[in-house]
Structures are given as structure tokens and as C-alpha cells.
Amino acid sequence: MSGITLHDIRKAYPGGPEVLHGVSLDIRAGEFVVVVGPSGCGKSTLLRLIAGLERCDRGEIVIGGRRANDLAPQNRDIAMIFQNYALYPHMTVRQNIAFGLELRGMPKAERNARAEAVARTLQLEAYLDRKPGALSGGQRQRVAMGRAMARNASTFLMDEPLSNLDNALRVAMRTEIKELHRALGATIVYVTHDQTEALSLADRIAVLKDGHLLQFGTPAEIYDTPADMFVAGFLGTPAMNFLPLDRLSPSPVPPGRTIGLRPEAIRVHADEPSGLALPAKVLLSEMNGAELILHCETDAGRVTAIAPRHEFSFHPARVWLGCDMSRAHVFDSRTGLRLEHAAMEV
Amino acid sequence: MSGITLHDIRKAYPGGPEVLHGVSLDIRAGEFVVVVGPSGCGKSTLLRLIAGLERCDRGEIVIGGRRANDLAPQNRDIAMIFQNYALYPHMTVRQNIAFGLELRGMPKAERNARAEAVARTLQLEAYLDRKPGALSGGQRQRVAMGRAMARNASTFLMDEPLSNLDNALRVAMRTEIKELHRALGATIVYVTHDQTEALSLADRIAVLKDGHLLQFGTPAEIYDTPADMFVAGFLGTPAMNFLPLDRLSPSPVPPGRTIGLRPEAIRVHADEPSGLALPAKVLLSEMNGAELILHCETDAGRVTAIAPRHEFSFHPARVWLGCDMSRAHVFDSRTGLRLEHAAMEV
Amino acid sequence: MLRKLTPYLFVAPLIAFIAVFTYVPIVSSLNLSFREWDFLTPNMPFVGLDNYRELLSKRDFWASLHVTAGFAAISVPLRLALALLIASYLTRETLVSRLLRGALFLPYVTSTVSIAVVFSWVFSTDYGMANAALRFFGVAKVSWLQDPTLALWVLIFVNTWKQLGYDVVIYIAGLQAIPQELYDAAAVDGGRPGHVFRRVTMPLVMPTTYFLLVISVIEAFQVFTIVNVMTRGGPAGATDLLVNQLYRIGFVLFDIGQGSALAVILFVLLVALALIKSRILGKRVHYEA
Amino acid sequence: AVTVKFWHSFNKEGGEALDKIIASFEAANPDVDVEAEFVGNYNDIVAKLQAAIPANRAPDAVILEVTRYGLFADRGVLTDLTPYFDADPLKDDLYGYAREIGVYKGKNYIVPFNSSTPVLYYNKDIFARAGYTAEPPLKTFDDILAVSRTITDKLGADGITGIAAPGQFARWGLVMGNDSELIDSKTNDILLDTPNTIDAYKWMSSLVYEHKVASADGVTEEDNGRDAFLAGKVGIMLNSTGNYGGSKKALGDNLVVKPMPCNKVCSVPIGGAGIGILASSPKDVQDAAYKFISYAASPEANATWFAATGYLPINKKSAALPVAAEALKSQPGIDVAIEQLPFAHGRARPPVVTWMRTTEYKMWEAMALGQRGVEETMKDFAAQTRAEAARQ
Amino acid sequence: MKPDNPILAAAALVAGLLFLSPVLYSIFMSFQTADAYYRGGLDFTLDNYGRAIGQYHFARYLMNSLIVSGCVTVIALTVSTMAAFAFARFRFPGGDLLFAATVATLMIPSHISLIPNYLTLAKAGLLDTYAGLILPAISNGFAAFFLRQYIRGIPRALDEAAYMDGATPLQVLWRVIVPLSRPAIFSMGLYVFLTEWNNYIWPLVAIGKDDLYTLQIGLARLYRVNPGEGLVDWPLVMAASTITIIPVLFGFLLVERHLVRGITMGAVK
């Protein structure tokens, strides 16, 4: 168990533009850190740098207090779980789990014993002699986990380990990963582009965009006080609504402000309520179980709102949207940065 | 615009087992019907039977009041949108849209004019001379739509048209499809295995499983009064919780009953509330924006519940789950069928 | 350090073979083509472009080029057209189509010498199968391989018979790669089979066609075995394909200089053909799916 | 013991006879081991020998056709045998024509082994079926054409043709019979485009292309003509006397041998081959090899060879030996070639002959199959040959 | 596989037999005596095979072909797999150039190297040896090109997982890539073997000794240097031809699908 410190990491692939532009991150030992961001923002690159599969151009990587820039992957005491698990399809589960030990020269009896012990913890004993092709997605995921665990590594890197599973299994596996983390106490760096996964798994979330680290904090911090409009829009579904402040407020306001309102901060009324409310035309009302998701057109722009279905037994055509401005975020329209404490001014 | 009636359709592929076991459906003219069901349940087969790409073994297909069993596909006045859009990669957007007309022998000038008109409606004019390879996923989807529209068919069949798009685009395209339906007024039969899509798009939903039609009704009917446990569990996220009635109730109850409780019918309390409530151990609490999703273990089994995050600023370890039995569904444990009006008895 | 060397160590053996037996020979062919040598003398005097000049002034060379071009011009389109036609009937995965594919493919793996020998018999004048068939229909016997107007056609036939299976197999793969949905879409839109074949199938197997075209033209310019066994370039030079001439000049007449000059010309010709074709056709065949 | 690697061109009857000769040589010389290998016909041997030089895999001794060894002598591939030959009593036993064969630019490079002239063979049975009760005249080109026509007309339906397309040796003979040459034997001038040569080729090609009395099969593959004659499918064959043995075996009493036609003059080429020794072989092997080739030309060996194949006797003492005498008595026609000797002539053998003979096949095909005019072809051929001669 | 219409099946069968009839008949002919063949009778005999194998050394030729093709296959696959691995997985200066040079061998007619290779091997004293037949045949980039394409299809993550587990590049190649490429290597092996088995022009110039003739050369010579009395002894020639075809025929029947897959994979990609 060891912490990882990245200091001003820069990276360009040979012949390509820079992909990471100075990322610094301080991951504490035993922490579960999730790296999120849109596709191509450099998440995998970051992970591969930590693993030692790529070398960084600038900056420093410190693992467990030791400078690791020049360490070969196998000397970093790191185990990695790949997107498709990268199980060796020609080896049995037992061989897969023991392969790393075999390469390190552990005698056969010993490494098999270890593989079996790991398999027991993961409830994989029954499948030890199967090949990965004969396992379900969830079982494969556990084998990948087992392979990493057998090595007794202090740090686990996971690159979108759930992206290939169907929805139900993904939910189940989330639970297992979280439990495993609790049991092993290892440091985990977990990459995903799925915001739901990030929110539900992380101790802390690092939001990456175009090779820049935008924010690094607990899920609640990220959700409640997003650093900028990108972070605010990236996490949470349906996404936060952004409206220009001057269109919203009847009184003169400072220009260049954008208000961010999450759908749950908007209440849908059939008739005009008291307080700040926008008249809206419903473009589409999507039935979503107990709720209706209303896509509306207002004078201030498009707004998505959620209404309990039992309040609207029909699909409404015109509604009033009551905005809870105490839960609104204020951003600088130009830089996108959040303006602290600006919300109340409205 | 014409209705479609399927009467006791049966179908087996040559040399294979029966895939559809007598499906009857009555689709009204202009209706938007979504067919949902798990993978392999026969959705595509049903669609291909309607299109005339496969012939049914038994039963009757009536399109626009005419028996269509023996009609060739091109004589059914149907347009189809395929899962991967089936755009011709070697033709430009214009040629793709016009190809159906070309096959029907329309003169070149006329069909191109028509293709351009359609492209205008779909805002594809700028891409008329591009090939599909140079279009984004959403644009391709619109071309596929355009190809179907150019034909002026009265019925549109769509086989998972959104399954290849990413999440954001999928939401956007849903809106477009729905608007298109409103604009064209055509009958649409739409296949998907995504329950969110089904709920949000459909006038009526047909739930298929293993070649049997389980239920056919409006989204609200399906959600509020599912015909059986499968339908109840298939639609809605997080999924409905199923608990054995006898474990739930202290008083003697008829055996062989299962209670279905959607997460929104369960309230999470930190302390024991009044009314029916189960003590529960929280296995995992997932932060999901404004809500926490709690995966709990109770004496009656696993239960998923939703709690507003602001009520639980910490991740709770033990909670009480208050069950709103007025919103509970009762099922026969053996057959899985819903027992009407049985809920109140508890 | 070692890490940097690794890939070089891995490619070294193959590259060594290729260098010694493919690239060095190109250079030495070029060198030899400027020299006069018959294997017998200890020295090989430099004669400049004499060998090229002489070769290009020879009737034989142009006749051979003509025959080779004719061979390619007839056999390549014939092969491709036949193969596409047959392949369209054999794309379905049925037992019969599997068997037929096997039958068609068999000649491709069979030794060319055996095929040449067997067809030498088939087209032999007095006992051959071809003339037996003609006799059955009451037609007089034909000297297939002795008649300069027929011999090339016989070779084209034999070559096609041998290679057809390969073309068919490749076409089948190409056809099967066309998504069934495209045909379904055309069916729903109301296409007649001929029209769909012309507007959908043909353009979409274009990459396959292109591939086969390149392969088979290159191959046509290198046909040797059947010529060597069946006709030796005869009768009267009617089947004197380029490689046969190369063999004759090099290993029968031992005019090493001219033989090398011919090799160099063949090389330039094939490279040029490949480049021209990719120029002309390249534009029309590449789609992103 | 010394091993002598020896390449030759005899299979079938010739091969058996050669094996016998080698066996008796080895019996007499236990310290020499002759390792004989059949390589193919004269063309094949030339090609293989030439290819073997840069690879250092030439044999020690090799049979070379009498017009084609000049190339190898000229390039120093063959050892000058003059010292051996001068010291060998054999020298005086050889017929003059046979001695001349081995001389290139005044030196001896090969010792004759098998000599031949072309002769005319015909199938008595076929002649009879065609209606000839007595032997028709077979002296001029016209005579032969007439007979061939009759046979083809009468028996064509049975798949029988009048004459086999003449092979290259016979073609050369027919040119000489027309009072011309391909290359002047004294001056080495190229005579391919002289009128008499062209006329001879015109007549020969007309047999195939114009009159269709000879099958085209024999044009593309010389042996096909012979094989067809042996199979009783052809009336007349012009071919080396070395085919006598095989033909006799195949046709028995139906075989008749006549001299070559004398269209303008009576003149035939002396063909066949002699054995040379490679300059690259070690001296002791060369010595052993010479012992063998000297033996191969000895009366005993030559008599055996003559009797088995019909090749000419080259040793004056051979005919007297019992084997030869018996053959002359029991095998009618075997002496026709011998009788032709007075008007048999040696041919030129400058290096270009090898190239010319290899190329002649294609030219002949083109003419005989009617692909090119004879006149034009022969002029082109002559020009090319002159250019090639100049290069060498 | 779908069932067939029986009439169609029969017609197809007939068409297939007709297509193959020359070869089938040649096999049939090889069991006839020459006499019976020329007179049009039927007379079953194995004598042709006896003569081909004994008198005409086809047993020896068969062995030569097996040795040469076998060695070529093993060596070519070894060096090609190694190179393919490097081309697929490493970026190194000059790598693209070397790969282009490898692929270009597909476009370069082998005949241009005929004379120089003859001279090279003559100088090395390797003519008339197995090595002389084997070595030049390795100089073909197709297997490397094909295997590289295949290896690129194997997720790179598997290599990386192995590296993280502590493997060396050679271990990755041998323990991960090779087992996973087995189908491709197998297909390629068949292809290389067949190509070499049917090779003609190179043995034709490189081998002058009967001992080392391959089947192809032996058959061509048997047919050309006609051993029969009078006309070609077709039944004998056909027996020799059948000996040349049979091993391939059986191999083909056993592994048709692999072969076809190998060939099409190479082409379609």
C-alpha cells in the first residue's frame, strides 16, 4: 500500500501533439481515486504512465515515496486491470492467475497454491480449470482481479474495467469492486468515462479534460461545487441546465454570467407559482418510470426538468418552471469558471 | 398511413426451433409502437416478418386492411431503418436517399429533387455529396431516416436504430425521432432492448420474451400495472425489488406470493419509523448526484432504495426501509403473474 | 539499451534473408545487365546499354511482350468475371456450395506441373480428352498445342482452370463481407436482382476486384510452369511468355547480360503496372464502412 | 581408384549399349570408376554444362555434339587432348572423317564416340497399304513429296501421315542435299540466307504447312515425329542412323533404310558426338578419363556400339569384329549410312553454332507452322546469327 | 449449414465432377496398363506406381519434396513470426522502412533474382544441396505481413499485462503471441508448405542431380524425357502425377477450411 504522487506530468506520443499538459495529482495510500473525462482526454495515458507502460516527457512520478520515472513496469509493484481484462485466452483461470508468479520464478506448487487461495477469496474455485472464453463477463472481471491480487501488489490500476458489461452486471460489479477495495485496502486508480460510475465508486474524483486536470475532490464536492461549467455539465444526469443570467433576471445584473441549475433544482408547475418561474413550452416529455423528463423551450433557452409522473397524468404542453435559485451555480460565461457565493445575489 | 394486425404469428428459421410462438398484435394507424425484450427474444424476427424479409410459418399479417402474408417486401408500402442504418457506403447521401426511388424507376431529376427536399427537412443539405463514411453517427442516422422518408411509406420499421450511438447522442436522437413521428403521422414499429427508450418513445409498448408477447399497453400501464414479474423487473431503473410476502408480514399470509416494490415506493429512515419498515444493513451506498442509491441487505432479501443525498450527508451503515404497501405489486411466486387488487390485503 | 535493440533482433533473420535473396539480387541483376557474359569466361566486360539495345531491337522480345499482354488481357477479365458470377451463387453456407467451393479450389493447391502434365494429355492430338469430346460431337480432331492460334488459348484455359478457385474463394469472402442488411434494405425498397447486383454488389466488391486484378495481372506476367511443361513457348513463339523468354535467354542460351536486362525490364514493368493501377483505380475503391 | 564423372545423352538402346561398354572398361581397368549419368539430349547437355561452369559442378568427361563443342573449346572449358591423342595408337585406327570431327582450330578437343549421318527410313507396310507394290523413287524433294502425299491421301483417315517433319539434323542434311550449307565449313561464313538454303527450308516447311503431309506434332517436339514413325503412324522418316537400332526393334522387317535424297547434289552432314575432358578436372582424373574415351573408340567398344545402335563405325578395325559382321549380315539397312560416307561432310563448329542451333528450333517452328514467311525468317535468322557471331 | 434442394445438389455434384474430370480421369488412367489405355480396354494394374517409385525414383523425389517444403515451412514461420511480432508491436527507427521492404517482396517478381541467386549459391557451393533449395524460399515477406496483420488484431493489452507481470519480449512472443496466433500460423504454414511444394522454376535451375529432384522436377522430366517406347507412356506419367498430387490432396481435404481462411484473411485485409 503506497501513495502515488504525480508532479507536473507532460506527455506527447511520438510524432503527436502533447496529450497531457502538466498534470499533478496526489493520491493517498489506500485511496480509491476515479479519473473521469470525455473520450480522448488522456485518462488511459495517465494510467499507462503510472504503470510504466509509457514514459513521461516531463514531470515526476513518485510511487511509495520513490521516484519511479525510470522503473520498468514490473518493478513498480503495481497491478493493472485492463479494459477487456486482457486475460490470456489460451490459459486456464489457474494459469492466468499464476502467470505473473511464474514469470517471477515462483515454483509451480507454490504459485498454484497461491492462485487457488486467491480464487477462493473471489469465489472462482469452481472455474479454475476453465479458459476465459467459457466464463461470463462478471467472472472474467473477477479473474482479472485475481490476477492482480495474486501479485500482492500495493496499487491497482483499472482502465474502464466495466465498460464492456451490460447494465445490470455493471451495477453488480461496482458493488464487488467497492467491497474488494474495502477488503484489500490497496490504492486504486480507476479510469472511466461514465459519470455514474465515478460518483458511486470514488473516494475522490479527478476530472480530466483535454489533458488538463480540472478538479480533484470528493464526489460531493464535485457535484455540489463544480469548479467550472464543464465539470458541472459532465457529472449528473440529466445534465445541469445552463441559462444566461441576464435573460433570467428582470433586474439589471452583471453581464457575462451563466446560471447553472440542476434539474432537481427546478420544480414543474402547471400554473404560475410564486417566486422565480419561467413559462415553458414542452418539446418532449419522456416517461421514465415514476418521473417525467420534460425537455422545454423557455425564453432563456432549453431547459430539462423532472416532474413526478403522478402530478401530470397527461403529457403537458405548457408548464411553469420554478427555479430554486438557492441551489443555482453561477459561472463566468467566458472562462466557464465557477463564481463562489455569487448565487445569492440574484 | 395504415394499421398493422398480426394474428397468431409463428415462425421458425429453417432447421431451427420455433422463435415466435403465436404473437398477436393490433397496431393502429399512426401509432408509435415499441417492441422491447431481452436479446434473442425475437424482436428483429417480428420486424422482418412485417417487412416481408422473412415469411411466417403460421398466422396472418394484415397491413392496411389487406392480407400481406404473400406480398413481396417492396409491395407492402413499408420503409425500414436498420440497426447499422445499412447505408450504401459507395453512394453519396443524395444517392442513398434517392436509391429507393431509383429502384422504383423514378427519373433521375425527379428523384434528386425529392432527395433534396427530404434532406432539407432533416437539415442534411450540407452533406448531400458526402459519402456515409464521412458523416457522424447522428448524421448517418438522419440519412437512414431520410432514405425511409423519401419513399413516402405509410409505415416505418426501425430495428434498434440508436443502439450504436453514444449516450448523449442517443438522447438527442430520441427527441428527433419523436418529432418526426409527430410531423409525418406515420405508423412506426420500433424495436429496442433499452427500457428507457421504450418508456420515453412509445405510444404503446409490446414486451416480448422468448417469443411470447407478455404485455401490450401504454408506458404508464406497463409501468404501473405490469402483467408479470418479468415485465415489472424489465422496465424501470433501479429495478423493482421482489420480496417474499411471508417474510415481510408478521401476520400469516397466503403462501406463494411475492411482493414487488419499486425503489421509489421505499423511504429510507435513519431511525425506525412508524408503519411497515424493515431494518437493513447498507452494503453499498452509491452517490448518484442528488440521490444516494442504497444497496441493502434485509431479513427479507436484498433491497435497493433511493434516498435524497441531503438527508444523509454521510454514508449510512444501518437504515430502516419504510415500505409504502399501497404502491406494492403482488405476484404469484410460481407463475410470476400479477395478482390484481391483492396488494391491499397485507 | 537492450530494450532499444529488441525489435531489430526480432526482424534481423527475416531481413537478412530478404536482403540476400531479394534486394541484393536486384542490384546484381542491374549490374549484370550492363555486362556481357555466358558463364564460361572468367571476366565479364562492361558493355553499357548494349544488352538493352539489342533486346529491344529483337522481334522475339516484342512478340513475347505482346503474347504476355494478350495472355493477361484475356485471362484476367475472364477469371474475374467467371469468379464473380460463380461466387455469387456460392455465397450461401450450404453443403452443396461447400462441396463446389472445395472442388473449385482443389486445382489451386494442386501442383502446377501435375496440372500441366494432365492437360498436356487432355489436349494431346491423338489420345486427348478434348479431341475425344470433339469426336463425340462429330468434329474433326484439333492440334491444340501445335496450332499457334490455339495454344495460347489452351494455356489461358488451363491457367484459368487452376486459378479460378482462388478467385472464387476471395470473392466469396468479399461478398460475405457485404452486410446482409444492405440487401434487406434494397429488398424493402423494391430492387430487381439485376439492378441490385449492378448498383450494390458490384461497387461493394470493388476492393476485392481491385485486389484480384492486381494479383492476377502480376501473376499473368509471371506464368512459367505451364508454359515450360506444356509448350516451351511454342509453337512458333505463340506462348512465349516473358518469364519463359527470361528462362530461355538466361538458362538455355546463357546470355546472362540480356537475361538480366530482361529481368530488370520485367521488374520495372511490374512495379509500373502496380503503381499505375493504384493511381487509376485507387480513387474509386476505398470506402470507409 | 579414380572416379570419372561422365555425362552422356543416351538412354534406351544406346544407354544399354553404353552401360555394357563402361562395364567392360571397368573390368579391364579396376582402378578407374566411371560414374555415368544420362543428362538428356545434346541440347540439354550443352545447357547443363554451361550452367555448371560457374557452379563448379561440371563432370570430368562429357559427350558433346560435333558442332557444339567449339564454344567450350574456345572458352577454355575443354582440355586440349592433342598430347594424349598424338601418343595414342588409336589415332591411326580411326577413319579420317572421324578424326576430323575432334579438331577445333588445329587442336584435338574431343575423341569421336558415336558418328552418324541422316538416312531415310520408311515403313514398308504403310507403303504397301498406300498402293506401292514396288519401291517408288525417293531421290528428289519432289519424289518424296509425291509419296508423302499419296500416303496421306490414302491413309489419312486411319491417322497415318506421309512423312515425319524432319528434325534439325535431317534439316541440315536436306540443306546440304540442296547444294548449300548453314555455315560454310571452311570460312565459317553464315549461309542461312543463301537461295539454296532458303529453298530447302521452303520445301521442308511446305510439308507441314502447305501440303500437310507431315504432322505439326513433330515440329514442336522433334521426338514426336520419331515416336509416331516407330508407332507405325508415319510412312517416311528422315533421321540419324543412330535411330536404326530402335526403329528395327519397333518395326522389324517393315523397316527399310535408304540414303538421304540428293535433290541437287548428294551430300550429308556427319553428326554424332565425341567425348571431351574438362580442363577443371585434376590431372589424374583427366588421365583416367582419357583412358576411358580411348577405350570407347576402340574396335571392341565401337563394334558393340555400332551393332546396337546403327551409329557409324569410327574405327577401321570394328567392322571386322564378329559382333559387327553379324550385325551387318542380319540387320539389313544398317550399312546405308556407311555407304553414304563418301559424300558425307564435316560441319563448321565456331562458338556461334551452339547459339544458332538453339535458335533454329524457334525459327523452324515459325516457318513450318506458317507463322512467318521462310524468306523473311531466314534473312532475319542470318542477320541475328551474324550479330551473335560478331559478339563472340 | 442449411439443407439443400436434392435436385440442385445433384446438379452441383455433377458440375463439380465435370470440373475435376481431367484430374479424376488421370488418376483412373494411372491404374491402367499402357496397352489397355492405347487400345481402349480396361486392365487394372499397380505396375505404373511400381515403376514410378522404383525405376523412376519417385519415392526419392517425394522425400526430397517433403524435406524441402518442411524445412522451408519451419524456418520461414520462425523468422516471419519473430519479424511480424516486432512489426506489429514495436515502433523503432527504420521499422516502417523495413516493413515496407518486407511487404514489397510481394510485388517483386522472384524471377529477377533467378540469375543472381544462382550465382550466389554457386559461389557458396550450395547448388545441388537441400540448403540451396531451402534458403532462397525463406526470402518472402508474405508470411510476415500476414502474421503482423493477425498479431495487430490481438489486443495489445495482453502484451502489456504480460510485461506488467514481468515478462521479457521473447516471453511475450513465445508465451502469449504465438499460442494466440496459432490458427494464423497454422494457415500460413499450410500456405508456405504448398507454395514450396509446388515450386518449379527455382529447383529447375538450382538442382542438377537426380538425387535431389523434387517431385515437380521429377514429373516434368518424366513427361518431357519420354521413357516409353514410341508414344508417351501416359499411364506411367499419370501415376507419377498422382503421386505428386496425392499428399496435397489429402492435406487439402483435412485442412481446407484453414487454408481457405488463411488465404482469404490475407486478401481481404
Ligand SMILES: Nc1ncnc2c1ncn2[C@@H]1O[C@H](COP(=O)(O)OP(=O)(O)OP(=O)(O)O)[C@@H](O)[C@H]1O
Ligand atoms: N499510442 C498512441 N500513439 C499516438 N497517440 C495516442 C496513442 N494513444 C493515445 N493517443 C492519443 O492521445 C490522446 C489521449 O488518449 P487516451 O487513450 O489517453 O484517451 P482516453 O481518455 O483514455 O480516451 P478513451 O476514453 O476513449 O479511452 C488521444 O488524442 C489519442 O488519440
Ligand SMILES: Nc1ncnc2c1ncn2[C@@H]1O[C@H](COP(=O)(O)OP(=O)(O)OP(=O)(O)O)[C@@H](O)[C@H]1O
Ligand atoms: N437467420 C437466422 N437463422 C436462424 N436462426 C435465427 C436467425 N436469425 C435469428 N435467429 C434466432 O432466432 C432467435 C430470435 O432472434 P432475433 O434476431 O429475432 O432476436 P432479437 O430479439 O432481435 O435479439 P437482439 O436484441 O439480440 O437483436 C434467436 O434465438 C436467434 O438465434
Ligand SMILES: [Mg+2]
Ligand atoms: Mg482509454
Ligand SMILES: [Mg+2]
Ligand atoms: Mg435484433
